Amino acid sequence: MELLFFYLVALIAVISGFLVVKCQSPVNSAISLVMTFFCLAVFYVMLHAPFMAAIQILVYAGAIMVLILFVIMLLNLGAEANKRYAHSVAGGALAGVVVLLMVFYFLRQGEATGMKGPISTELIAQIGHTELIGRTMLTDFLLPFEIASILLLVAIVGAIVLAKKEV
Amino acid sequence: MSPTVYHYLTLSAILFSMGTIGVLTRRNAIVIFMCIELMLNAVNLSFIALSRHLGNLDGQIFVFFVMAVAAAEAAVGLALMITFFRNRESIEVDDINLLKW
Amino acid sequence: MYSYDYLWLIPFFPLLGAIINGFLGKKIKSEKVIGGLGTLAIAGSFAVSCFYFFQLLNDPQKVHQQVIGSWMSVGRLQVDWGFLLDPLSALMILIVSGVGSLIHLYSIGYMHGEEGFYRFFSYLNLFCFSMLMLVLGNNALVMFIGWEGVGLCSYLLIGYYFHKKSAGDAAKKAFVVNRVGDFGFLLGLFLLFWTLGSDHGVWTLNFVEIAANAHLLGAGSAVVTIVTLCFFIGATGKSAQIPLYTWLPDAMEGPTPVSALIHAATMVTAGVYMIGRMNVLFFMAPSTMMVVAIVGAATALFAATIGLAQNDIKRVLAYSTVSQLGYMFLAMGVGAFTAGIFHLMTHAFFKACLFLGSGSVIHAMHHGLHHAHSHDDPQDMRNMGGLRKKMPITYITFLVSAIAIAGIPGFSAFFSKDEILWFAFASPQGSPWLWAVGACAAGLTAFYMFRLVHMTFHGAQRTAAKARDHIHESPLVITIPLMVLGLLAVVGGYVGIPHVIGNALGHIPNYLDNFLHPVFGATQAQAHGAASTEVSLMVVSVALAVIGILLASWMYLWQPELPGKFVANFKGAYRTIHNKWYVDEIYDAMFINPTKRLGTFLWKGFDVQVIDGIVNGTGKVINAFSKGLRFTQSGFVHNYAMTMVVGMVVIVAFFLFR
Secondary structure (H helix, E strand, O other): HHHHHHHHHHHHHHHHHHHHOOOOOOOHHHHHHHHHHHHHHHHHHOOOOHHHHHHHHHHHHHHHHHHHHHHHHOOOOOOOHHHHHHOOHHHHHHHHHHHHHHHHHHHHHOOOOOOOOOOHHHHHHOOOOOHHHHHHHOOOHHHHHHHHHHHHHHHHHHHHHHHHOOO | OOOOOHHHHHHHHHHHHHHHHHHHHHEEHHHHHHHHHHHHHHHHHHHHHHHHHHHHOOHHHHHHHHHHHHHHHHHHHHHHHHHHHHOOOOOOOOOOOOOOO | OOOOOOOOHHHHHHHHHHHHHHHHHHHHHHHHHHHHHHHHHHHHHHHHHHHHHHHEEEEEEEEEEEEEEEEEOOOOOEEEEEEEEOOOHHHHHHHHHHHHHHHHHHHHOOOOOOOOOOHHHHHHHHHHHHHHHHHHHEEEEHHHHHHHHHHHHHHHHHOOOOOOOHHHHHHHHHHHHHHHHHHHHHHHHHHHHHHHHHHHHOOEEEEEHHHHHHHHOOOOHHHHHHHHHHHHHHHHHHHOOOOOHHHHHHHHHHHHHHHHHHHHOOOOOOOOOHHOOHHHHOOOOOOHHHHHHHHHHHHHHHHHHHOOOOOOEEEHHHHHHHHHHHHHHHHOOOOOOHHHHHHHHHHHHHHHHHHHHHHHHHHHHHHHHOOOEEEEOOOEEOOOOOOOOOOOOOOOOOOOHHHHHHOOOHHHHHHHHHHHHHHHOOOOOOOOHHHHHHHEEEEHHHHHHHHHHHHOOOOOEEEOOHHHHHOOOHOOOHHHHHHHHHHHHHHHHHHOOHHHHHHHHHOOOOOHHHHHHHOOOOOOOOOOHHHHHHHHHHHHHHHHHHHHHHHHHHHHHOOHHHHHHHHHOHHHHHHHHOOOHHHHHHHHHHHHHHHHHHHHHHHHHHHHHHHHHHOOOOOOOOHHHHHHHHHHHOHHHHHHHHHHHHHHHHHHHHHHOO
């Protein structure tokens, strides 16, 4: 049952992912991408990571995609000119397929060992996913966490400086 | 029966390849940018799947940082696109070819 | 007890003068200040030298060293900035600073109005500093600094009129020829240091320690012979002996005071001094001593013959200097170290006086010719003649010095030259042949010196009529040094009266012999012969000198048409001598032209073709590659992204399938 549900959602994710690449209009691409994000959020829930699912929707589908849509509409972009589209499809597709084949080969060759760490379904149910993430983040990964915040600050400043009309 | 880690990794590989194809074939900078987001999300999926499989939270923390970087990238990348559009009336990457011989 | 703590002042004064004049001279401008400063600096050295000289006379201990600091300390090589005062160096500093002071004074007058007056005095002071370091250094490296320093100053001063090509060429020639000698000196130094150190455990460059340990090398051993031969090569370069004498005549391109100070009185005697300083080593190498004596005698005769047929007043004196230096080496070679140093001293007096006198003449000639707008050569004796009445003081001092160099009894060179000839005859290393060559050279010396005197000061005036009236005696600042040096040229010899004469006159001791005894006592050769032999040899050599003088007077004074006939009859011989035996041409053909050809080959063949070919070829290959490669820089983002993906695939595939 769960597997069937997985296949269904996976199919939706792949189709919408394909549409992201395929659609002529950037707006359509963006909508498809949001769809993919939702599918991924579903997978996160299935993987017992509800906090990640939540921020997937909040950050990606909410913040980043809205920003992208804003820019698309701000610049009033239409579909790209057709004559320029098929320029290097063959090469790009070939490269993509090669990557795919290689990863498949990789998956078949290797074996996921499944070394069990301390995090189990019961633990997550007992303590709560958010709290577990928060604890790890603010103990073991405190320094990267702070650095990430500085990175975001720099990005904000950079974006303002770049997008400002007059320096 | 529930999906194994191989299912997730296979799906992640498919999404990643599609993102790659998109990056290599599209000319609209914003679409390319979205394809990159797609690739990042494919990687995120495998991170979380493996994190679950290994019973370890580190993978999920990593996803968190990937999201932070993606957000920063979105801010700066879109600002660059706006600037470029102002100068060239276009965001086709084929128009950005000043950096040649 | 006597203290010797201020020895360093002796070289310090000229160094200070050189620095002040060199760096501030352009601003000072006033010739009186610059010249006064330069003269005062060297006069200060002279005062200190006198003080220490007389102190040393009374001091029972004759060897003093003062170390003012360590220079370098590398492993076993310990070198100090140290000074050595013994009778030899005391005498040398007295000569250098004394003659130097007089020549500085003279230069104020001679160089008056020259461009770069301050430069001249700065170099001159620097020269005095180097020379004093050379003679005062207590180890071979400090001596080497002086050795190279005087070479440098010689180069700078010969090329003083650097806008003249001949002066620049002469300076280069002097420097390059000196380098050949310096190379020998250095090789000898290395060999000595290494042999004494590695074979006998005495790592030293200090002269006193070398002298004390020299016996370890073994008398007559191959090492000592090679070391001393190397030193002698150095000496032939600096002191203008065969085969490296050719630079000295050309060095006359420099101003006359330079010729007097550097190329007559002091620097060229450095080789003689060096052999004197190393006398213990040379004493142990009889083969080298023989070489030194033969080279010295040969140079004395050879240079004297060239001097017979030169018309440039300074060139005659230059060849005379080479010849007299040959005498000094002859003395050193037969073991008569004292006699060599004695001749060095008297030669410094009379040759400096001769050069300064010739400078005075040239000064006057130049002045006269300048007024007459004539382009005659002011140094050519054929344009002079009859200057006796115009320049009485110059004439008298010049004549006195000429008599002295000719070896007439009672004048200084008589004593020194006859002592050398006596030792050449009678010392264990000597032989009648050496004496005969020396005596012949003495006769020739008398001849060409009086030829010079007659052509310049006697006979008819050959100067252009317009210029004659403007020739007059030089100012006092020029004539005072002339008078002092003329006086010294007469009386300078009385410090070293030979025993045979001293005994005859009533037990007058040979002061110089006694004074230098602490240095040369152990190595000085003893002449074996009867007093009657010595006296008869003296008579012969004096007779030769008188014959030379009379011959010169006959040919150039009483029968002025004779030289022309003589030249006409012996054309080949005259031309050979006039062209200096074609030695310069032979050297050109043997060494210089092959070297030039090799240089041209290396330049055009090797450097241009091979080296440049490799360099340019590398550039061309890279250029060709980058021309092809730059098309990968298409400027299209997709190409770059594609490259990235391909690279990633390749790397992952490598790790996957390896």
